[in-house]
Amino acid sequence: MGTEVAILPLIAAIAVLLLTMYLGLSAARKTATLDDYWVAGRGVDVFTNASAISSNYLSAASFLGVPAFVWAHGFDGVWYATGFAAGYILLLLFIASPLRRFGEYTIPDFCAGRFDSARLRRAGIAWTMVISALYIIAQMVGVGTLMEVVTGIPWMWGVIVLGGVITLYVAFGGMTGVTAAQMAQFWIMLTAMILPLIVLMPRHNYSELLMHAYNDVQAAITQPGEGAQTVTGAPAFTETEQSEFGSLHGWVSPFQNWDLWGSVSLLVALVCGTAGLPHILARFYTNPNAKSARWSTVWVLIFIGVFYITTPIWGTYARTVLGPDAAVRDAAGVANPNSMMLVTSLEAGEWAQALVAAGAIAALLSTVSGLLIALSSAIAHDFYGEIFRPDASDTQKMAVAKIAVLICGGLAIVVGLAFRDANIAWMVGLAFAVAASTFFPLLLMGIWWRKMTEQGALWGLLVGGGISAIIVIGKLTGIWEVEQPAIVSVPAAFLAIFVVSSLTQSKDPAVVERLEASFHALHHPDSDLPKPEEMGFASQSAETAEVSAHEEVETFDHPDRGDGSEG
Amino acid sequence: MTYEQMQRRQLKLSGLLAVIFVITVFSVPFLNAAVPDTMLTPVLGIPFVWLLVGVFFHLEFWIIALIYVTYSNRWEDEVIRDGN
Numbered sequence: 184m185g186t187e188v189a190i191l192p193l194i195a196a197i198a199v200l201l202l203t204m205y206l207g208l209s210a211a212r213k214t215a216t217l218d219d220y221w222v223a224g225r226g227v228d229v230f231t232n233a234s235a236i237s238s239n240y241l242s243a244a245s246f247l248g249v250p251a252f253v254w255a256h257g258f259d260g261v262w263y264a265t266g267f268a269a270g271y272i273l274l275l276l277f278i279a280s281p282l283r284r285f286g287e288y289t290i291p292d293f294c295a296g297r298f299d300s301a302r303l304r305r306a307g308i309a310w311t312m313v314i315s316a317l318y319i320i321a322q323m324v325g326v327g328t329l330m331e332v333v334t335g336i337p338w339m340w341g342v343i344v345l346g347g348v349i350t351l352y353v354a355f356g357g358m359t360g361v362t363a364a365q366m367a368q369f370w371i372m373l374t375a376m377i378l379p380l381i382v383l384m385p386r387h388n389y390s391e392l393l394m395h396a397y398n399d400v401q402a403a404i405t406q407p408g409e410g411a412q413t414v415t416g417a418p419a420f421t422e423t424e425q426s427e428f429g430s431l432h433g434w435v436s437p438f439q440n441w442d443l444w445g446s447v448s449l450l451v452a453l454v455c456g457t458a459g460l461p462h463i464l465a466r467f468y469t470n471p472n473a474k475s476a477r478w479s480t481v482w483v484l485i486f487i488g489v490f491y492i493t494t495p496i497w498g499t500y501a502r503t504v505l506g507p508d509a510a511v512r513d514a515a516g517v518a519n520p521n522s523m524m525l526v527t528s529l530e531a532g533e534w535a536q537a538l539v540a541a542g543a544i545a546a547l548l549s550t551v552s553g554l555l556i557a558l559s560s561a562i563a564h565d566f567y568g569e570i571f572r573p574d575a576s577d578t579q580k581m582a583v584a585k586i587a588v589l590i591c592g593g594l595a596i597v598v599g600l601a602f603r604d605a606n607i608a609w610m611v612g613l614a615f616a617v618a619a620s621t622f623f624p625l626l627l628m629g630i631w632w633r634k635m636t637e638q639g640a641l642w643g644l645l646v647g648g649g650i651s652a653i654i655v656i657g658k659l660t661g662i663w664e665v666e667q668p669a670i671v672s673v674p675a676a677f678l679a680i681f682v683v684s685s686l687t688q689s690k691d692p693a694v695v696e697r698l699e700a701s702f703h704a705l706h707h708p709d710s711d712l713p714k715p716e717e718m719g720f721a722s723q724s725a726e727t728a729e730v731s732a733h734e735e736v737e738t739f740d741h742p743d744r745g746d747g748s749e750g
Numbered sequence: 751m752t753y754e755q756m757q758r759r760q761l762k763l764s765g766l767l768a769v770i771f772v773i774t775v776f777s778v779p780f781l782n783a784a785v786p787d788t789m790l791t792p793v794l795g796i797p798f799v800w801l802l803v804g805v806f807f808h809l810e811f812w813i814i815a816l817i818y819v820t821y822s823n824r825w826e827d828e829v830i831r832d833g834n
Contacts, residue, residue, distance in 0.1 A: 258799065258800065258803075261803050262779075264804070265803050265804065265807050265808070268807075268808060268811060269771070269775055269807070269811065271815075272767075273768065273771075275815055275818060276767055276768050276818055277768070280822070390794075393795075393796050393797060393800060394792065397797055435790065435797055436786065437779070437782040438782065438783070443779050443780070443782075443783045446779040446782075447776065447779050450776065450779075454775075473826075474823055477818075477822065477823065478819060481812075481819050484811050484812055485812055488808035488811060489808075491808070492804060495800065495804045706760075707753055707829075708753075708826040708827075708830050709830070
């Protein structure tokens with residue numbers, strides 16, 4: 184790969200684009216209501232939603248970046264891979280099913296509904312936009328880089344073309360279209376990760392390669408000056424890398440990229456951040472009920488687990504078979520890590536390289552489309568539909584939704600073009616850290632602590648987000664070297680919520696009753712049952728049971744819901 | 751089973767599984783720092799920490815997830831069945 188255009192990867196990339204356009208736009212016919220547009224009619228089955236959530240989560244940073252990180256930094260890349268997957272455990276144990284049971288469309292909806300607070304909705308909108316904007320700008324920069332590597336077209340045109348395609352199909356297909364496309368994209372990605380390895384592994388199995396790296400320390404001792412070698416006898420590192428690692432054994436060892444506390448803080452950000460990412464959380468609203476939201480998360484863990492298990496195999500193959508030649512380098516010898524998967528897959532054949540190109544494009548399309556939904560829903564649903572014009576008709580809201588997607592997509596392209604030299608990994612890491620410090624504490628405590636108050640939630644967002652910002656600004660201005668704010672900001676946000684909520688307990692029975700009702704709506708399994716009119720009252724016994732079941736639930740009237748949709 | 755009992759049981763189970771998850775996952779960096787050679791000892795033909803983090807942790811996540819979902823769903827069914 185280089186500046187020349189490889190035909191098969193180009194064809195594969197175009198095929199994925201056309202398939203995505205077809206799936207996204209053909210869903211436009213099925214997108215008749217706001218429920219269809221924002222939450223795919225809440226009718227997405229477990230398998231489809233698990234595939235779509237996995238696809239939404241696995242961006243090019245996972246598809247191209249994590250294997251390349253293993254190739255470049257060894258074990259610390261494995262840590263990254265597992266950290267990404269680990270995030271879904273807390274999401275499953277504490278958040279996914281209550282959040283779905285609460286109903287609604289967005290995270291700002293949860294903020295407003297749980298605490299009956301318009302102020303919290305505004306704060307929720309602001310943080311959704313900050314997190315999603317950081318994430319989407321990084322993805323847009325990645326779009327250009329990837330298109331340049333895969334197809335050879337100039338970076339700027341890559342951003343414009345791919346960004347434009349995504350914006351169009353999201354605008355017209357909404358969440359229904361995004362779901363159909365994301366499901367297909369996930370299976371393209373997983374196939375691209377696994378199939379080439381099935382061809383490559385019989386040549387050099389994983390154990391053989393890793394043990395070659397592990398035993399290389401002996402060679403480095405007995406043959407000083409020789410340098411670490413790949414299994415083919417070629418140098419395993421560039422001269423710079425050789426001085427960094429010493430031997431391949433060093434590459435196998437932890438703490439090559441982060442120290443002990445850096446590793447811990449990264450894990451805190453990944454684990455807590457995943458459970459606070461608005462574009463991921465919104466997907467749980469598309470399940471029909473809380474049980475299916477739970478099962479979706481289990482399948483997500485399995486799907487992305489299989490995906491991430493393959494990433495160290497790719498990185499190890501690249502380092503121990505191809506060495507420093509596993510990536511395209513510029514004239515100054517600086518490697519482009521985004522090219523590692525494409526170069527390495529060529530070992531299995533041109534078909535494998537084309538498959539990897541298709542997987543990479545699918546990874547970008549799926550994540551950007553999910554982010555566009557999150558960003559535009561904050562504007563169209565939360566701001567326009569709930570604050571600015573709550574009395575607008577559904578037709579008007581639908582029109583604004585489509586315009587919001589077009590504007591957000593256009594802005595993402597323009598800002599992405601302006602941030603060409605941005606550090607993508609840092610921006611994504613920052614999005615995780617901010618999500619971990621803001622929405623994660625609010626959701627976890629809001630769902631499980633009945634005494635949490637509106638003021639506690641507001642201070643939690645302020646303290647968690649504020650400390651993240653201070654640490655990042657300090658790093659950017661050279662005041663300190665701390666890169667990962669999560670290890671400080673997450674506990675601080677929890678503490679702020681606890682202290683402020685404890686100090687602001689209301690004695691007003693109406694407020695207490697309202698908070699208790701919203702708490703009940705999060706947890707009581709009755710909330711999953713369809714409304715009586717949806718049951719059609721097939722029999723008298725069913726009627727009696729349902730009326731009984733709903734008497735309690737309907738004591739909680741979502742403050743911002745005017746459409747009578749299920750809670 | 752009552753709704754309140756179910757909620758307490760769910761929280762207790764989630765808490766227990768979360769503690770297991772946090773202890774196993776977050777102990778690895780500290781063990782890597784304390785006993786680096788032991789953590790790199792080959793097991794099943796792969797340095798132990800690579801096997802642990804790269805494969806075994808995923809198996810642990812799947813088991814935790816299956817335990818949680820199985821019990822949570824069962825308890826919720828009991829609450830609905832008992833009309834509480």
